[in-house]
Amino acid sequence: MTQESIETTLGPSELIAILKRAGIPDQVINDLLAFGLTTPNQAYSFLLNTPSLPDPNVQAQLGIDWTKYGPEDVWAKIIKALYESGVLSPEFLGLQQRQASRAYDAPLAALGPFSPVGAPQEREATAAVYVAAVEKSNRNDPVDRSLPKEKLDLRETLVWPVRDQRPWPSCMGFAVAAGLELQMARKDKKLAPDRLSARFLYRLGRGDVVASPKRILPAYQGGGLKQADVAQILKNYGAAPESLCRDYLEKADIADSEQEWKKVVHPISQAAKKAARKNKRTLTGDDYPNYETRPPGLARKTFDWLKNGKAVVVSLAGSADPKMPNGNIWHAENFWNTGVLRVPEPHHIVGLAGHAVCVVGYLPQVPGLIPAQYPGYIDNKKLPGFFLFRNSWGVEYFARNSPLAPQPGGDWDFPRGYGLIPAAVIEYFTWELGVLG
Numbered sequence: 001m002t003q004e005s006i007e008t009t010l011g012p013s014e015l016i017a018i019l020k021r022a023g024i025p026d027q028v029i030n031d032l033l034a035f036g037l038t039t040p041n042q043a044y045s046f047l048l049n050t051p052s053l054p055d056p057n058v059q060a061q062l063g064i065d066w067t068k069y070g071p072e073d074v075w076a077k078i079i080k081a082l083y084e085s086g087v088l089s090p091e092f093l094g095l096q097q098r099q100a101s102r103a104y105d106a107p108l109a110a111l112g113p114f115s116p117v118g119a120p121q122e123r124e125a126t127a128a129v130y131v132a133a134v135e136k137s138n139r140n141d142p143v144d145r146s147l148p149k150e151k152l153d154l155r156e157t158l159v160w161p162v163r164d165q166r167p168w169p170s171c172m173g174f175a176v177a178a179g180l181e182l183q184m185a186r187k188d189k190k191l192a193p194d195r196l197s198a199r200f201l202y203r204l205g206r207g208d209v210v211a212s213p214k215r216i217l218p219a220y221q222g223g224g225l226k227q228a229d230v231a232q233i234l235k236n237y238g239a240a241p242e243s244l245c246r247d248y249l250e251k252a253d254i255a256d257s258e259q260e261w262k263k264v265v266h267p268i269s270q271a272a273k274k275a276a277r278k279n280k281r282t283l284t285g286d287d288y289p290n291y292e293t294r295p296p297g298l299a300r301k302t303f304d305w306l307k308n309g310k311a312v313v314v315s316l317a318g319s320a321d322p323k324m325p326n327g328n329i330w331h332a333e334n335f336w337n338t339g340v341l342r343v344p345e346p347h348h349i350v351g352l353a354g355h356a357v358c359v360v361g362y363l364p365q366v367p368g369l370i371p372a373q374y375p376g377y378i379d380n381k382k383l384p385g386f387f388l389f390r391n392s393w394g395v396e397y398f399a400r401n402s403p404l405a406p407q408p409g410g411d412w413d414f415p416r417g418y419g420l421i422p423a424a425v426i427e428y429f430t431w432e433l434g435v436l437g
Helices: 003-010 014-023 026-034 040-048 056-062 071-083 088-100 127-138 170-189 198-211 227-234 272-277 298-307 333-338 422-429
Strands: 283-287 312-320 348-363 388-391 420-421 430-436
Touching: 014 026, 014 040, 014 071, 026 071, 026 198, 040 071, 127 422, 170 198, 170 227, 170 312, 170 348, 170 430, 198 227, 227 283, 227 430, 298 312, 298 348, 298 422, 298 430, 312 422, 348 420, 388 422, 420 422, 422 430
Parallel strands: none
Antiparallel strands: 283 430, 312 348, 312 430, 348 388, 388 420
16 A cells, blocks of 8 residues: 555544554554554654553553554554654654663653653753752751651541543643642532542643643643643633533643644533633742752741641652663652652652642651661651652552551552652652642
8 A cells, every 4th residue: 555545545644654554553553542642753752751561561551452463563663663754853853862871661641741852941960969959059048947747638538539640641730620629628628529620721721832832842742731831720710620621631632733722522611611710729839940949948838838728739850760761750660559759869860751749748757668768868857758649640550559558458448549759859859839729
């Protein structure tokens, strides 16, 4: 079949045409499209950022099964076909060199603000350099940054099932929606929070990005948002009930062009926009794109907001061991099993894909759990304890061996989907920190 006849048969999709020519099975192509990967750029970056995809267990977690095709061959064939297609933009081609020198397992579709070539202001550096920069800014600051030995848990007795954003990079929408749900339930003394639409916040925020020059910046090329984007939506539109704007997302929601966004099948309804006006809120916070000017005291600030009954939205940088695959702290195997985020080791490279979550509590200590010790690097005596966060990757994560469970390995519900962030990670590796009002 000629290239012309393929494109005539399959329509305008360049991605499908490329994969068909490479002999990729239809089911594999359909799986990629189901992830919302509708352009060669998107498919290429997703596959390169998922080096463990040939693993059947990883495929099962993503809801696919390529084992019958010989997964390693299919994975490699797709990358080779896309790379040799001649249609990839230069910034996505740069991923190959990045991946070869610094492998990490961070599926693009599961993360928030992502840059294949490094965020424009956040220069990559080792974790030790990050910590040293923050410590330097702390030398002449008399503010008390200690964390009290006080347990905080804003969830209390809420019946509040964790949700799942995958495979879309909509973590900021889900984190903000969760914070609003929590605060509104506490205010109204409800046991089950009213469910708000993460897609409403994500789609309107992403629409503003797509229609602006920001879309071409590296930090936005993966389909993510920053807190300031969602804050503007909350201020201008509010937050809609999920019943009026369902949280399934469409291919157009992470498209690269305004033309694709105009093809959306289920646009935001006027009813959703009208209902959202009742939930106009403020999201006040700071963006710390440059670690050299990042202030100290972010862990204490987070604690104080929680103490005042405020849910906190935080975006944290990813890090990776340059010598080891699967090193991104958001996707390391021990994190998937336990929900305990790693303290980056001093030699880890920071500034990779980040992720946004909703912080809902603080535990000064967790039986049997001690933050990683790196002498001369981070003084955990000043930053004990763990912040409790609600994630948006469903209930199967962070549950198998969670230290929050009464009996590890037993049957429990409340910890499912939640995790723990060491206070030192909040202190030194925060990208964005905000509080809902």
